[in-house]
Amino acid sequence: MVPRNLTHVSGFLLLGFSEETDLQPIIFGLFLSMYLITVFGNLLIILAVSSDSHLHNPMYFFLSNLSFVDICFTSTTIPKMLWNIQTQNKVITYEGCITQVYFFTLFLGLDDFLLTVMAFDRFVAICHPLYYKVIMSAQLCGLLVLVSWVINVLHSFLQTLMVLSLSFSREVIIPHYFCELKQLVQLACSDTFLNDMVMYFATVLLGGAPLAGILYSYSRIVSTICEISSAQGKYKAFSTCASHLSVVSLFYCTCLGVYLSSAATQSSHSSATASVMYTVVTPMLNPFIYSLRNKDIKTALKAFFRRTMIKTPVVLS
Template sequence: MAKANYTYVSEFLLLGLSQDPELQPLLFGLFLSMYLVTVLGNLLIILTISSDSHLHTPMYFFLSNLSFVDICFVSTTIPKMLMNIQERSKCIAYVECLTQVYFLNTFAGMDNFLLTVMAYDRFVAICYPLKYTVIMNPQFCGILVLLCWIIMSWVSLIHILLMKHLAFSTVTEIPHLFCELAQVLKAANSSTLVNAIFLYVVIALLGVLPVTGILYSYSQIISSLLRMCSITSRYKAFSTCGSHLCVVSLFYGTGVGVYLSSAVTHSSRASMIASVLYTVVTPMLNPFIYSLRNKDVKGALDRLLSRAASFEFL
């Protein structure tokens, strides 16, 4: 009987950012507005790229995939969060929680891989410009994205299969806004050694290696830029990397913030705030970074809005 109390659980309790009833409408409005801005901004990037033939290049192909992943990323957590705030409920079903963990890991990993692939794209474009169209052909780009999806789908699935063997109490509280893998593992009542080992292996392989790839790509890019005689050529070549560098800094900066808040501090509120920056704020800012810093995207966006305005006028 005692074992049954721990092995079967139908739902978890997400404690959320605040228990104050007066703050719930403010939190609902804040997260709803952030969600709408994120979805509309990334949809606009996808629509702009798909509608303008000038942007049908590998760099913007990867950018449109990044925007799609960011939409999926925020849609995994915020709708359920808004529903709980609206219904004044903390409950999330066990299956729904595992589903959140699966898709959160998948989309976070896809962001990681896509940023790495985009760095490789800039490396080839600047260091091997004459071979760029041959190396970064549409088939190769499609295979890279497909391979990223396959890897992250299987890694996330293994996480879920390992979690299925964990035992939880009948009333399991998770001090978070959503089901984050690390927080769910902390709430388990059985040994999570195997889960932790696999998690650290994944972080080492799928975290360190992509970061190393990005750093290597930009070291080679900087080396190539220094060999250019013309300052104008240097600026023009490096300007194509500016938006990507900003997104990389934001993504990994907030990611490190989540890790440090979980490992160094014992404050659940600090961990939640860091996770919000990582899972909500970063996807929301990506479209603004690429649209404001990229002349090609700004030009295509202006043309798209002009066509939409003329069509509406007619």
């Protein structure tokens, strides 16, 4: 239920990337292409993992969950932006903005947690290979994913409730292409001290702790790989976590780049443009990183397409 002091707020205005009408078709085509590639690529990863019994192990279980979250992550922001460009209407309702804040916060946190869980999986596989199947049991894998969902659902719900307590003026212009939590809090008319404290505490706890876990896991992985005597053994051990390390680096580097660029330039349009890196580009590149560097995924996709072609009837005119 919307608090009484917010009943006068009917919606917000999303400025997007550019107000020039000549650039709108280019922006629409570019983001539509990236969105379709993201959905199609991550959907292929899910189909490959689910259709091949050889991929029914913890690493690919977490990968399929990450692909699902990436599809939901981009679907939270891009379709609304495309709709606004197509209809030439930049308004988003108050309810739609709050909903977007909730799901964006949820799937961003899930991305972070799943990357941490995948780093733990690689740590166990390389540092404790003899106990891998015992430690990474199906029950533990399901529990790790469930805990990630529960924590981020509760966190997103808390942040959304905090936003619902704020009051806004009648005309609120958001210099972004989606409703971002931090900018929405900054545009509020009421006191935002408690919101800022909750945001900063959540960033340190839910952002810093997973990053520390990833760094610890890979520090142990690197030390274990260095102890391997043969060069072939080192290459084999490193290849098992190369794709995940690439995705982790891309995700955290783009997030850090957005934070630093927005802090340095203080330009809202620059921040919106930089946000594309971790909200659109990273989920789009994840399937390419995992499929191009992973023979198992490529084999599973080839087998899936072969079965699809065999089952598809050929109709001759």
